[in-house]
Amino acid sequence: xxxxxxxxxxxxxxxxxxxRVVKTAQGCVAVFRTGDDEVFALDDACPHxxxxxxxxxxxxxxxxxxxxxxxISFESGEAQGADEGSVNTYDVRVExxxxxxxxxxxxxxxxx
Amino acid sequence: MTQNLVVIGAGMAxxxxxxxxxxxxxxxYNVTLFGAEPRGxxxxxxxxxxxxxxxxxxxxxxxxxxxxxENGVTTRFSEAxxxxxxxxxxxxxxxxxxxxxxxxxATGSNPFIIPMPGHDLxxxxxxxxxxxxxxxxxxxxxxxxxxxxxGGGLLGLxxxxxxxxxxxxxxxxxxxxxxxxxxxxxxxxxxxxxxxVGRGIKVLCSSNSKEIYxxxxxxxxxxxxxxxLPCDLLVMAVGIRPNIALAKEAGLAVGRGIHIDDQCITSDxxxxxxxxxxxxxxxxxGLVAPIFDMAKVLAATLVDEAxxxxxxxxxxxxxxxxxxxxxxxxxxxxxxREDIVFRDPSRGVYKRLVLKDDKLLGAVMYGDTxxxxxxxxxxxxxxxxxxxxxxxxxxxxxxxxxxxxxxxAVAALPDDAEICGCNGVSKGDIIAAILDGAxxxxxVRAVTKxxxxxxxxxxxxxxxxxxxxxxxxxxxxxQPMCGCTDMTHEDVRRMIKSKKLTTMPAVFQELGWKTSxxxxxxxxxxxxxxxxxxPVEYQDDPQSRFINERKHANIQKDGTYSVVPRMWGGxxxxxxxxxIADAAEKxxxxxxxxxxGQRIDLLGVKGEDLPKIWADLNAAGMxxxxxxxxxLRTVKTCVGKDHCRFGTQDSTGLGIxxxxxxxxxxxxxxxxxxxSGCPRNCAExxxxxxxxxxxxxxxxxxxxxxxxxxxxxxxxxxxxxxEEEVIEHVTAFMQLYRENAKxxxxxxxxxxxxxxDWVKERVVDDAESRKALCERFALSQSIYQKxxxxxxxxxxxxxxxxxxxxxxxxxxx
Numbered sequence: 001x002x003x004x005x006x007x008x009x010x011x012x013x014x015x016x017x018x019x020r021v022v023k024t025a026q027g028c029v030a031v032f033r034t035g036d037d038e039v040f041a042l043d044d045a046c047p048h049x050x051x052x053x054x055x056x057x058x059x060x061x062x063x064x065x066x067x068x069x070x071x072i073s074f075e076s077g078e079a080q081g082a083d084e085g086s087v088n089t090y091d092v093r094v095e096x097x098x099x100x101x102x103x104x105x106x107x108x109x110x111x112x
Numbered sequence: 113m114t115q116n117l118v119v120i121g122a123g124m125a126x127x128x129x130x131x132x133x134x135x136x137x138x139x140x141y142n143v144t145l146f147g148a149e150p151r152g153x154x155x156x157x158x159x160x161x162x163x164x165x166x167x168x169x170x171x172x173x174x175x176x177x178x179x180x181x182e183n184g185v186t187t188r189f190s191e192a193x194x195x196x197x198x199x200x201x202x203x204x205x206x207x208x209x210x211x212x213x214x215x216x217x218a219t220g221s222n223p224f225i226i227p228m229p230g231h232d233l234x235x236x237x238x239x240x241x242x243x244x245x246x247x248x249x250x251x252x253x254x255x256x257x258x259x260x261x262x263g264g265g266l267l268g269l270x271x272x273x274x275x276x277x278x279x280x281x282x283x284x285x286x287x288x289x290x291x292x293x294x295x296x297x298x299x300x301x302x303x304x305x306x307x308x309v310g311r312g313i314k315v316l317c318s319s320n321s322k323e324i325y326x327x328x329x330x331x332x333x334x335x336x337x338x339x340x341l342p343c344d345l346l347v348m349a350v351g352i353r354p355n356i357a358l359a360k361e362a363g364l365a366v367g368r369g370i371h372i373d374d375q376c377i378t379s380d381x382x383x384x385x386x387x388x389x390x391x392x393x394x395x396x397x398g399l400v401a402p403i404f405d406m407a408k409v410l411a412a413t414l415v416d417e418a419x420x421x422x423x424x425x426x427x428x429x430x431x432x433x434x435x436x437x438x439x440x441x442x443x444x445x446x447x448x449r450e451d452i453v454f455r456d457p458s459r460g461v462y463k464r465l466v467l468k469d470d471k472l473l474g475a476v477m478y479g480d481t482x483x484x485x486x487x488x489x490x491x492x493x494x495x496x497x498x499x500x501x502x503x504x505x506x507x508x509x510x511x512x513x514x515x516x517x518x519x520x521a522v523a524a525l526p527d528d529a530e531i532c533g534c535n536g537v538s539k540g541d542i543i544a545a546i547l548d549g550a551x552x553x554x555x556v557r558a559v560t561k562x563x564x565x566x567x568x569x570x571x572x573x574x575x576x577x578x579x580x581x582x583x584x585x586x587x588x589x590x591q592p593m594c595g596c597t598d599m600t601h602e603d604v605r606r607m608i609k610s611k612k613l614t615t616m617p618a619v620f621q622e623l624g625w626k627t628s629x630x631x632x633x634x635x636x637x638x639x640x641x642x643x644x645x646x647p648v649e650y651q652d653d654p655q656s657r658f659i660n661e662r663k664h665a666n667i668q669k670d671g672t673y674s675v676v677p678r679m680w681g682g683x684x685x686x687x688x689x690x691x692i693a694d695a696a697e698k699x700x701x702x703x704x705x706x707x708x709g710q711r712i713d714l715l716g717v718k719g720e721d722l723p724k725i726w727a728d729l730n731a732a733g734m735x736x737x738x739x740x741x742x743x744l745r746t747v748k749t750c751v752g753k754d755h756c757r758f759g760t761q762d763s764t765g766l767g768i769x770x771x772x773x774x775x776x777x778x779x780x781x782x783x784x785x786x787x788s789g790c791p792r793n794c795a796e797x798x799x800x801x802x803x804x805x806x807x808x809x810x811x812x813x814x815x816x817x818x819x820x821x822x823x824x825x826x827x828x829x830x831x832x833x834x835e836e837e838v839i840e841h842v843t844a845f846m847q848l849y850r851e852n853a854k855x856x857x858x859x860x861x862x863x864x865x866x867x868x869d870w871v872k873e874r875v876v877d878d879a880e881s882r883k884a885l886c887e888r889f890a891l892s893q894s895i896y897q898k899x900x901x902x903x904x905x906x907x908x909x910x911x912x913x914x915x916x917x918x919x920x921x922x923x924x925x
Contacts, residue, residue, distance in 0.1 A: 008917035020916035057632040064632035
């Protein structure tokens with residue numbers, strides 16, 4: 001499947017070690033910015049109790065859910081440590097300061 | 113047939129002798145053990161930590177009932193032995209006669225009681241066993257009780273320090289010119305005295321006691337210069353005398369102690385003796401190390417192994433937490449001796465080495481004793497130090513140009529270097545145990561006994577583990593902060609202050625963080641420590657705060673937030689209520705709740721609506737209630753004397769003043785206050801972090817209460833007459849808590865750790881300290897006391913709290 005890159009905003013709109021949310025028909029996606037200005041995108045719902053990961057503390061390439069401190073990897077979307085579960089990850093990249101999200105898996109059935 | 117071994121005395125010497133015996137031959141004897149105390153063997157060296165409250169009796173038991181049972185020892189505790197019939201080889205006690213083939217006399221020593229007038233009054237005790245210790249603990253329980261300790265030696269000072277820690281007013285009376293004159297020279301004695309005086313202990317040297325006075329019980333001590341020292345407890349710690357009565361009566365050869373030969377055999381070849389009751393080549397013993405050596409020899413003799421006791425130099429450490437001193441060998445002045453002395457007055461460090469003919473004869477150290485064992489080893493070995501004389505005093509790390517590394521000092525020790533002085537365990541013994549599979553401290557201790565007695569060499573044993581195992585051994589730290597570091601919260605806080613670390617990257621770099629940017633556990637703690645310790649220098653980092661403090665609202669389980677406006681002292685107005693009602697309707701707030709802290713909580717607000725609802729509430733004059741913060745939460749009040757017929761003061765007004773003064777401050781955990789207008793206490797002030805109860809004469813300020821996971825009544829900090837004094841004391845308490853507590857310790861947990869007295873010394877007793885605390889709080893408030901809602905109720909924030917984009921279902925291309 002070819003990627004469907006959609007511009008969602010600028011890198012500077014996301015605080016360093018922070019996140020912003022993209023609303024989609026499939027639910028919210030959290031787009032994270034690490035301390036090294038890398039970007040990652042995950043479902044904004046913790047596999048545990050659907051806590052908003054976008055509101056968690058970002059450390060390294062991980063985020064800690066604000067509800068019960070599950071730690072989720074940006075790279076794999078999997079819960080770390082003893083916890084088990086995972087969220088979907090999406091490709092996201094930065095081009096000239098603009099954020100591009102691969103929406104292939106986010107467009108639902110009515111996608112062209 | 114198995115022989116009968118009878119042991120008189122169940123102390124450390126016989127305990128060790130039996131262990132050594134069973135190690136060699138578990139079934140050689142039927143053992144019967146007599147003890148005067150109603151309990152088995154415990155580590156007498158550790159009575160001082162029991163006295164000071166740092167350990168419990170249970171923690172210092174070395175042989176419990178199970179041990180005796182396992183090893184088949186018949187115990188006869190509380191049964192005094194009254195005689196020994198050597199002709200018939202029986203021991204006579206209240207329980208009858210017990211026959212022996214071999215007998216061990218381990219009757220120890222008796223404390224020496226100066227036979228001055230009044231020495232037999234109730235309240236005059238020695239410091240020898242658990243009963244003495246318990247008597248002291250009980251005496252210290254009486255508020256304002258005074259104690260006099262006669263004797264400024266090892267035991268006397270440990271007693272004095274323990275009693276002082278228990279809150280007693282303590283005076284030490286010492287005959288000689290400086291403290292611990294047998295172990296310390298004058299300079300080290302001076303430093304020790306200064307340290308003890310700094311802890312509130314009075315020290316009188318060159319003082320001769322004349323008589324103890326009192327009617328029916330001790331009331332005080334009179335010195336020969338006429339000075340009177342009133343006291344409720346008098347501890348005599350002037351020395352010990354070998355307990356030889358039984359041996360003497362049985363006709364054994366005795367001098368100051370029971371004569372023994374190199375095999376621990378007395379003048380009767382069936383009777384052996386060990387411990388403080390013996391005299392060997394004219395010497396008597398009081399320290400544990402040579403006695404344990406002797407116990408080994410005695411056990412060997414019992415199973416017909418060849419062994420001989422040879423006296424060794426002994427080293428001394430004082431077991432008073434925070435007093436670091438070490439002495440070994442002979443350090444008297446002499447024409448043929450030379451001194452090397454190092455002093456660092458501001459750090460309170462003093463080191464002196466005594467040399468004779470290029471050999472180390474003695475060492476005295478105060479303040480920094482890390483190299484003590486290295487010097488001690490040289491004294492024992494008679495090492496020629498002429499080559500390293502220039503750098504000798506700086507210790508092993510400086511020899512041969514090696515870098516300053518604590519590990520290097522231990523790595524440099526030879527295998528026969530003694531690590532544990534109490535149990536005579538060498539570095540080689542420990543390494544052998546490690547290579548045999550004892551790879552942590554507990555295992556090494558179990559196998560070799562190293563660090564199992566007084567415990568002061570624990571750090572050294574860990575370093576031997578570390579140098580032997582390399583990376584396989586992780587130095588155990590007390591509960592590290594998180595996985596990013598091995599340091600504790602306390603260590604990190606100390607380093608932030610002492611190394612002037614004012615940014616988070618500086619902390620990560622200087623303290624060797626294992627992760628690039630911390631984690632959700634350490635970052636919020638570090639953010640607090642940095643802003644509390646460096647309010648001017650540090651820049652608050654919202655991304656290191658938990659979401660509630662980042663968004664100034666409480667996240668709910670569905671991802672919505674709750675909003676609580678501040679109501680000063682729990683007071684509100686029709687206008688405010690109207691504005692809250694309007695906001696609740698405008699933003700479709702599903703739940704409106706009245707909180708326990710006298711506020712109104714609007715639950716279920718969407719994240720992107722937060723800036724708008726804040727703007728509306730701001731417009732009605734309300735600010736953030738910080739109901740989400742590790743900071744000042746609420747000040748709850750009753751209506752006080754304006755309305756209530758029982759009210760004694762203006763509790764509402766005082767509550768509002770306190771809240772206006774303290775709001776906006778960040779603290780290690782949340783802080784809740786209350787002010788009640790009379791002791792009926794309608795505002796429930798006595799279970800708050802800080803609670804004020806108004807009375808006719810003024811105000812009772814209590815702190816460290818709790819009504820959450822734990823329920824605890826406040827402890828009284830101070831009683832004051834005016835509102836200004838209440839605010840000053842409460843502010844100083846807040847700042848002391850901010851500066852010292854571990855992140856996420858509520859005040860009651862923190863006070864339990866440092867002690868209320870420690871807090872009082874800084875907040876109540878010392879007006880200057882209180883003032884300085886208030887000034888530092890004011891400085892912090894000048895930066896942090898601001899309404900976050902007013903700052904964030906902007907279109908930019910509104911944008912930032914909203915989705916960055918909304919994807920349509922249509923593909924872009």
